[in-house]
Amino acid sequence: MANVSNKSGSNGATATDVSEQLETLRADIGQLTQIIADFGKAKGEDAIAATRHAAESARGKVADQAETARIHALELQDQANDFVQKQPATALGIAAGLGFLVGFLGSRK
Template structure:
């Protein structure tokens, strides 16, 4: 009778262990699915933030380019009017720049 009792207890313990393992597998599967969902949401969030940052940098670059183009156009107009007002100075500056370019090019 004690043997029979021990066999039933062992079978019940084995069934309990099997049930616990099955529950553990289910919990791990659920946890894995939750982690996958979280990773997908985080990836989507990070991609959205990166796109927003790229767009902001692009807009800033375009604004800077436009401003630089305006400044270059103004500098060209100022230089042109300065040369028209003082042609001798313009020729002297051009000669000086040519001399410096020749000096640096000759040292290579």
């Protein structure tokens, strides 16, 4: 490293001036580092908030789909009940046939 004297150069800067400027530069870099850290933290919080919003939106959509499926299942149940009331012999035959088929498939190994 070059030797530094406290004498003024041609522009009037001394080693003390340079040292003070370096300290100012260090302080500015420290502040800049803090600003960048705060910015990164804010962006991280924004990402977390966006993720939470997306999760809540997905949860709402799933709840809507579940409600739609429940309503559809109830409609199918009502249709099956109506069919059994209107045609009990046919419903009994279908139930017996399905029972036989399930029993046959279940007994095979």
